[in-house]
Amino acid sequence: MQAQKFKKAEIHAAEIEIKAYNEAKFNFEVSPWGNRLTALNCNYLSHFFNCFYDLVLTNPPFYSNSFSSSSGKRNFARQEKFLPFEDLFEKTRKIISPRGNFQLIVPAVAEEKILNLAQKNNFHLNRICRVQGSPFSPIKRILFSFSKIPKKFSEELLIIEKERGLYTENYKALTQEFYLNF
Known part of the structure; x- marks a missing residue:
């Protein structure tokens, strides 16, 4: 995309x-x-990257052991312990360019932890987008955008569906380049 x-x-x-x-x-x-x-x-954490990146974008594994699966590969892809947020921030701080952005999507329950780690690693919050499945559901995911230098801050709420199967205009506008049925 x-x-x-x-x-x-x-x-x-x-x-x-x-x-x-x-x-x-x-x-x-x-x-x-x-x-x-x-x-x-x-392994993102141990790999030597020979350049700096203008954007690091990740959807890291974020489940705790309470959501373990019997599949080792599934756990590896989904369990935060295999790519801890702390290590993710530390590595990204080292490979991001001075004007670069670090963007990630995490569950809403991780918001405070992510904001604390960003501050600890000298990242500035530029954008936060809270995502709800519908107007009546709780916020499920949060999209963050951080940088090493302060930028204009924006805060949004993205609601995906008005009701089951009926997408909001904002969601359609955001995803229309990637979905044929919009």
Whole structure:
């Protein structure tokens, strides 16, 4: 989606799990933007990145042990202990460019923890978007955008559906480039 939106961006995707890496690599190769996409089979935390990034975007694993699965691979992809937020912030601080952004999506219950880690790692909150499935459901996810330098702050609420199967105009506008049925 980022390659489609940002026409000159060179994108590196770090994936530790070999099957997911191979799938990403194949998808990159057949993509119209494949010449700007690179899949890396690596551990984000221990990999040496030989450049600085203008954007680090992640949907990190965030479940605690209370949501463990009998599948080791599923746990690895979903359990925060395999990519702790603390380590994620520390690594990202080291590889992000001075004017770069760090964006992540986490469950709403992690908001305070994320804000504390951002402050501890000298990141400034630029944008926060709280996501609700419907007007009557609780906030489920939060999208954050941080940077090393202060920027104009914005706060939003994104409601996905007015009612079951009926998407809000804001959600349609946000996703119409990526979904054919909008």
